[in-house]
Amino acid sequence: MLRESVRRFIDERYGFETRQARIRRAVPPGRDLWRQMAELGWMAAPLPDPFGGLGGGPIDSAIILEEFGRGLMLEPWLATAVFATRTILASQSVLHQQRLLPAIADGSLQVAVAYLEGDGSCPAGPLRTTATRIAGGYRLEGEKAVVLGGATADFHIVTASLDGGNALFVVGARDTGVSARPYRLIDDSEVADLRFHDCAVPTESMLCGPDRGRYALEVGLDHAAVGICAELIGSMECGLEMTAAYLKQRRQFGRALSDFQVMQHRMADSFIELDTARSLVMQALSGLELEATSRQRAVSACKYRVSEAARSVLGDAVHNHGGMGMTIEYPIGHYFRRALVAERLFGSGAQHMQRYLSLEGQSEDGGLGFWAGPSRALCRPV
Amino acid sequence: MEFELSESDVAFRLDVRAFLHAHLPAEIAGHQRQGYQPTREDQQAWHRVLFEKGWAAPEWPVEHGGTGWTPVQRFLYEIEYGLADAPDVSVPGMHLVGPVICRFGSSELQARFLGPLLCGDIYCCQGFSEPEAGSDLANLRTRAIRDGDHYILDGQKTWTSEAHFADWIFCLARTDAAAKPQAGLSMILVPMDAPGLTVRPITTIDDCHHVNEVFFDGVRVPAANRIGEENRAWSYAKFLLDQERTYNAHIGRLLRHLQRIRTMAQERRIGRQPLPAPDFDTRLARLDFDVQALAWSVLRVLCAEGDDRRLAAAASALKVRGSHLLMRVGELEMDLLGTHALPRFSHHDADRGDGLAGGAHRSAPGVVAQFLYSRASTIFGGSNDIQRGIIWNALFRD
Numbered sequence: 001m002l003r004e005s006v007r008r009f010i011d012e013r014y015g016f017e018t019r020q021a022r023i024r025r026a027v028p029p030g031r032d033l034w035r036q037m038a039e040l041g042w043m044a045a046p047l048p049d050p051f052g053g054l055g056g057g058p059i060d061s062a063i064i065l066e067e068f069g070r071g072l073m074l075e076p077w078l079a080t081a082v083f084a085t086r087t088i089l090a091s092q093s094v095l096h097q098q099r100l101l102p103a104i105a106d107g108s109l110q111v112a113v114a115y116l117e118g119d120g121s122c123p124a125g126p127l128r129t130t131a132t133r134i135a136g137g138y139r140l141e142g143e144k145a146v147v148l149g150g151a152t153a154d155f156h157i158v159t160a161s162l163d164g165g166n167a168l169f170v171v172g173a174r175d176t177g178v179s180a181r182p183y184r185l186i187d188d189s190e191v192a193d194l195r196f197h198d199c200a201v202p203t204e205s206m207l208c209g210p211d212r213g214r215y216a217l218e219v220g221l222d223h224a225a226v227g228i229c230a231e232l233i234g235s236m237e238c239g240l241e242m243t244a245a246y247l248k249q250r251r252q253f254g255r256a257l258s259d260f261q262v263m264q265h266r267m268a269d270s271f272i273e274l275d276t277a278r279s280l281v282m283q284a285l286s287g288l289e290l291e292a293t294s295r296q297r298a299v300s301a302c303k304y305r306v307s308e309a310a311r312s313v314l315g316d317a318v319h320n321h322g323g324m325g326m327t328i329e330y331p332i333g334h335y336f337r338r339a340l341v342a343e344r345l346f347g348s349g350a351q352h353m354q355r356y357l358s359l360e361g362q363s364e365d366g367g368l369g370f371w372a373g374p375s376r377a378l379c380r381p382v
Numbered sequence: 383m384e385f386e387l388s389e390s391d392v393a394f395r396l397d398v399r400a401f402l403h404a405h406l407p408a409e410i411a412g413h414q415r416q417g418y419q420p421t422r423e424d425q426q427a428w429h430r431v432l433f434e435k436g437w438a439a440p441e442w443p444v445e446h447g448g449t450g451w452t453p454v455q456r457f458l459y460e461i462e463y464g465l466a467d468a469p470d471v472s473v474p475g476m477h478l479v480g481p482v483i484c485r486f487g488s489s490e491l492q493a494r495f496l497g498p499l500l501c502g503d504i505y506c507c508q509g510f511s512e513p514e515a516g517s518d519l520a521n522l523r524t525r526a527i528r529d530g531d532h533y534i535l536d537g538q539k540t541w542t543s544e545a546h547f548a549d550w551i552f553c554l555a556r557t558d559a560a561a562k563p564q565a566g567l568s569m570i571l572v573p574m575d576a577p578g579l580t581v582r583p584i585t586t587i588d589d590c591h592h593v594n595e596v597f598f599d600g601v602r603v604p605a606a607n608r609i610g611e612e613n614r615a616w617s618y619a620k621f622l623l624d625q626e627r628t629y630n631a632h633i634g635r636l637l638r639h640l641q642r643i644r645t646m647a648q649e650r651r652i653g654r655q656p657l658p659a660p661d662f663d664t665r666l667a668r669l670d671f672d673v674q675a676l677a678w679s680v681l682r683v684l685c686a687e688g689d690d691r692r693l694a695a696a697a698s699a700l701k702v703r704g705s706h707l708l709m710r711v712g713e714l715e716m717d718l719l720g721t722h723a724l725p726r727f728s729h730h731d732a733d734r735g736d737g738l739a740g741g742a743h744r745s746a747p748g749v750v751a752q753f754l755y756s757r758a759s760t761i762f763g764g765s766n767d768i769q770r771g772i773i774w775n776a777l778f779r780d
Contacts, residue, residue, distance in 0.1 A: 244777070244778040248778075248780075258778070261771075264770065264771065264774035264778075265767070265770040265771075265774070267773075267774055267777075267778065268769075268770035268771075268773035268774050269770070271695060271699065271773055271777060272699045272702055272703060272773070275679055275696060275699045276672060276675040276676070276679070276703065277675075278679075279674075279675040279676070279677075279678035279679045279682065280671065280674065280675045280678070282678050282682070283674055283675070283678050286387075301667075301670065301671045301674060304671065305668075305671045305672070305675070353664060353667060356667050356670075357663050357664070357667060360663070
């Protein structure tokens with residue numbers, strides 16, 4: 001039911017031409033779509049009950065995101081409803097959960113997570129963004145890059161080094177000392193680079209202290225990584241459907257391209273890759289509920305392999321469209337560009353491989369990702 | 383559709399593991415771990431143990447001796463079975479013709495065959511492919527001409543696995559030459575000791591004898607040996623080939639291979655020998671990902687209900703991926719062996735332990751034989767090119 005409602009929304013209110021018009025600012029920017037999504041209950045769907053949520057979880061997010069992937073949705077739903085929300089939940093700060101989550105659920109707030117340093121890195125060691133104690137709170141200094149949803153967010157969750165660890169702070173986007181440089185990525189999504197200079201924040205703005213900050217961010221990142229992989233599943237599936245439709249109507253040498261065995265087999269190989277990717281998303285959804293090592297293994301396997309599959313499936317989809325696939329007016333190339341962006345978000349493939357290898361030998365389950373206990377994963381038939 | 387792993391599923395998996403640990407003879411497991419096909423004696427002995435437990439035919443209908451497990455339980459069983467290095471029970475009998483007899487055979491035929499199959503007393507082989515009918519199976523030419531209460535079979539089958547120690551062969555044969563190719567076929571059970579039936583071995587590139595040619599020269603069999611209706615066997619064959627596809631994902635074998643690779647790599651590390659390539663760990667991780675994905679895909683196919691076209695596509699995808707993964711794990715093992723993979727070993731070398739030619743590690747004969755034979759995995763069970771055609775038709779043909 002959730003899936004059908006999101007699909008209908010995309011079909012009726014976010015077709016490709018509509019999307020392009022929004023990018024061109026032929027439609028003035030605003031929260032109209034965001035509010036409509038909130039009214040349909042999508043922000044609330046994956047949120048736990050006590051915070052205005054509908055008591056769902058990552059599976060509901062994955063269903064929504066898969067449909068968003070089909071439609072190349074640009075609204076920062078993943079950034080707010082998954083990345084920020086899961087970071088807030090993992091911080092275990094009841095104060096911030098009560099303050100922020102219901103407002104996210106009802107669509108009145110967008111929240112971004114600013115964790116990449118100014119040079120785009122996420123260092124294992126100390127961050128260059130710092131928090132220094134002052135009277136009444138902290139002073140934040142530093143730069144953050146590629147903040148998803150950062151162009152329109154009401155609040156930023158900012159990572160900053162403090163007392164030898166990383167703390168998380170909730171900072172108002174329009175607070176003194178916060179400046180933003182918005183721009184678009186190659187997939188047209190809107191992000192911002194942020195600068196914090198002499199940015200004074202009160203004590204209670206600390207979402208998470210340095211003893212727990214790294215952990216809370218990691219949980220948020222893992223949820224977001226699985227989320228973007230769910231998006232890529234939808235993108236790949238839609239890309240394949242578009243390609244099949246194109247091949248059936250495109251005629252050369254007196255016949256439809258879809259009559260040629262090589263084209264049929266190429267499409268079959270793309271489906272096989274997609275099916276592999278879909279299974280890894282399911283494993284990762286199951287893994288999100290497990291303890292840290294199993295979760296990390298499942299998420300890293302998923303992010304590494306699904307982004308690779310998306311690049312090849314959607315790249316091949318461009319190829320299979322011939323020259324048409326290379327034009328900006330035609331949707332298929334935009335799916336390919338989304339895959340390129342997704343590979344670099346929430347940990348690159350190489351970073352996830354490194355994490356997976358660092359966990360070698362730490363889990364006894366033959367690596368199948370659901371041994372540690374009861375779990376559930378919702379899937380479409382096949 | 384929701385898949386859930388419950389507490390009782392977790393307990394079931396542990397029960398399976400405990401049973402296998404207690405009852406699978408170490409010698410049989412060791413042989414399997416090395417990569418050798420079990421002898422008929424070993425396989426039959428192990429089949430008996432499973433039969434006593436009631437686990438000889440998990441996917442058969444319960445009324446014919448199946449276990450009635452849920453798809454999740456069947457899946458967990460297959461995982462633990464593979465991890466324990468347990469040898470497969472006879473595939474043609476238990477996975478192929480057995481389910482066909484359960485579904486399409488007369489009660490008389492079921493009474494004659496299902497019991498002996500279930501307890502491992504009789505062994506079947508599959509007579510489908512012919513020299514002129516490989517991927518184009520409907521082009522088969524073996525004829526079964528009706529003569530009173532009998533059929534007379536003339537023709538030839540090829541690539542028949544284990545015909546050299548089977549008791550029965552189930553054949554696709556042409557009973558109506560006038561009909562369209564798919565419409566004139568019947569499935570008939572023939573005893574391997576029938577007069578006029580000859581078996582000739584084929585040696586494959588692993589220097590082993592797995593497959594054979596089987597010749598039918600005026601072989602008389604009772605018409606009562608026919609499974610189901612005359613001329614309806616194409617649909618039975620499709621049913622049978624559908625059963626085969628989840629099996630052909632080879633999840634159990636793949637998990638065993640991954641374990642073996644890790645053991646071999648660990649031995650090299652302990653012996654301070656270099657690993658074959660600097661990207662070894664990444665290659666192994668990539669294999670992990672694809673085997674994990676395949677396992678979840680098997681589970682999804684097992685749990686799927688309805689929507690036959692997508693199911694057909696997903697099942698064919700399992701076979702293609704399973705075959706590629708078998709070759710990839712084999713390649714990694716071969717890379718770990720390096721020059722130890724070079725000598726042309728014989729079967730006797732399998733049990734020799736040390737002192738092999740070329741200073742080879744004792745695992746070499748089994749690894750090499752298994753790798754060479756795994757080259758067939760893209761070919762048998764419906765070649766991967768046929769599977770790709772099935773995927774396209776299932777998903778995209780109008």
